[in-house]
Amino acid sequence: MMIGLVALALQAAVPSVGSTDAAGKWGVDYSPEQCIINRQFGSGPVKSFLAVDASPVTGTGYIVLLVPGVATKGTFGTATMTVAPGGATLRPIWFARRSKDARAAIEIGVGQDGWAAMAAGDTLTIQGPFASPLSVPIHGIDKAIAAAKTCGRTLLTSWGADPDAMIDTSGPNNSGSWISYSDYPPEALRNGESGTVKILLTIDPKGRPRDCKVVVSSRSPSLDATTCRIMTARATFEPSSRETRYVFQPIAWRVAQ
DSSP, X not given: OOOOHHHHHHHTXXXXXXXXXXXXXXXXXXXXXXXXXXXXXXOSSSOEEEEEXXXXXXXXXXXXXXXXXXXXXXXEEEOEEEEETTTEEEOOEEEEEOXXXXXXXXXXXXXXXXXXXXXXXXXXXXXXXXXXXXXXXXXXXXXXXXXXXXXXHHHHHHTXXXXXXXXXXXXXXXXXXXXXXXXXXHHHHXXXXXXXXXXXXXXXXXXXXXXEXXXXXXSOHHHHHHHHHHHHHHXXXXXXXXXXXXXXXXXXXXXXX
16 A cells, blocks of 8 residues: 555654665655655654655655644645755645644655755755745755665566666656646546556557556556556657666646645
């Protein structure tokens, strides 16, 4: 069963059996379904955590923050994140998730340009749905990303993929080009089902999917089935002389509030 994004941050407080100290206070936890970058930050009686559900291809991914405070599930907005030194400014979308304790759980999507800036930084300041800006030490996250990519190669192999035959979809050619909210399965909408489906596509020499496998379920059969059906029908990639290539893709389905 997939560990939810909020649970990623919660589990960061307790090192797992498969845990490596990547760089100082950064850690990389791994399971048969995912690799997680995490660290604790801040001070005070209530602990704050940052966790990343790392892509097995890039070692980066969505950030989830677990911080003191309250956020209404389903609310969203634009955050302002500043990396120091350098002053790079990012404006990603944040999305509030359910938390089982007194902390707010905030998911933040960061693109590859943002991750490149963060990998070279020491401190990340985040302004968003918080009473005051958050300051997160990020020095050494580049080493954590490298450790997550090593973890990812093990995951890809366990799923039946060749880690050296992966197509990187972290740029413009990603799932957003093929799936939109209008594709939301009616049954899932009626039931208020949301979640992230992680799939592995097998790509033929012409750049078309010949197979789709759900490697981590959203726990919604209709979301899982719809994801593979649409991606198999619509996804296209550059042709290659290679007989078989692979694409790992997480697809996030969110019910609009």
